[in-house]
Amino acid sequence: MTIAHDETFAINRARWDEVVAIHVASPFYRVKEFLAGEDILLPIERAEIGDIAGKSLVHLQCHFGLDTLALARRGATVTGLDFSSNAIAAAREIATRAGIDARFVEGNLYDAPNLIAERFDRAYVSWGAIGWLPDIKGWARVVAEMLKPGGELYLLEGHPFALALDQPDRETGGTGPLRPTFNYFGGGAPLVFEEDTTYTGEATKLANTKTHVFSHGIGEILSALLEAGLSLTYFKEHDSVAWSLWGMMLEGPDRMYRLPEGHPNLPVSFSLKARKV
């Protein structure tokens, strides 16, 4: 990675390190419920991941490992990787408290093939991961390298079309129409955001307010995976997403966020599976 990317990683890592304690304590993530035995995976991944019992699985950008541990409870042998040392420390602690055998590795996504010698039956990437990565082709090459031949990626993400839109009046209630606000296609400079609170809704003010985020269009993501030697076996667009993209979104009883009734429907997330040939 270039120096510019190193700066991006340092800015983003500081932010992620700071939010871990807030997220672990937040009702958004449901750590307490997980420790009490609840299945905290959301309905889309629950319906789509299939049978992973007995499979080796690497969860890339695993945050503090709650989803990783939920996948372990389904019988997979799991390894989570994240570049936030606070996230990895929290993941190890929660694994111990839950009595779940899991491996957590601290490191940059782009270094994963060197940091982890094992190759896996499954790679798992979900909800708010690839937007932190400047180079989507490099990401796809890492995914391909981490898989055994015949191994499969499951990716579940915010939809890049939706991520290009914003409700300009979101801070004041969010009743206004969605407008194209951010680039859809990637490849350029990062979008620089300044936000002093995190997405889980707590009021805690953050010291690390700045983040660098990258757009990746659907075609760019698919082409990157195909070029890296994976073949697409599944692709679906969804009308619900794991976090509130805009003030007008409503949370359902299934913890998913949707546009209000009567609003033209739009894809707000997508999922895919791709197999290493």
Ligand SMILES: C[S@@+](CC[C@H](N)C(=O)[O-])C[C@H]1O[C@@H](n2cnc3c(N)ncnc32)[C@H](O)[C@@H]1O
């Ligand atoms: C929104 S979280 C991942 C989503 C996960 N489903 C969750 O919410 O539990 C994004 C994660 O990506 C990690 N991350 C961002 N850039 C990274 C990089 N270059 N290498 C490794 N991890 C990275 C952050 O530390 C953070 O834990």
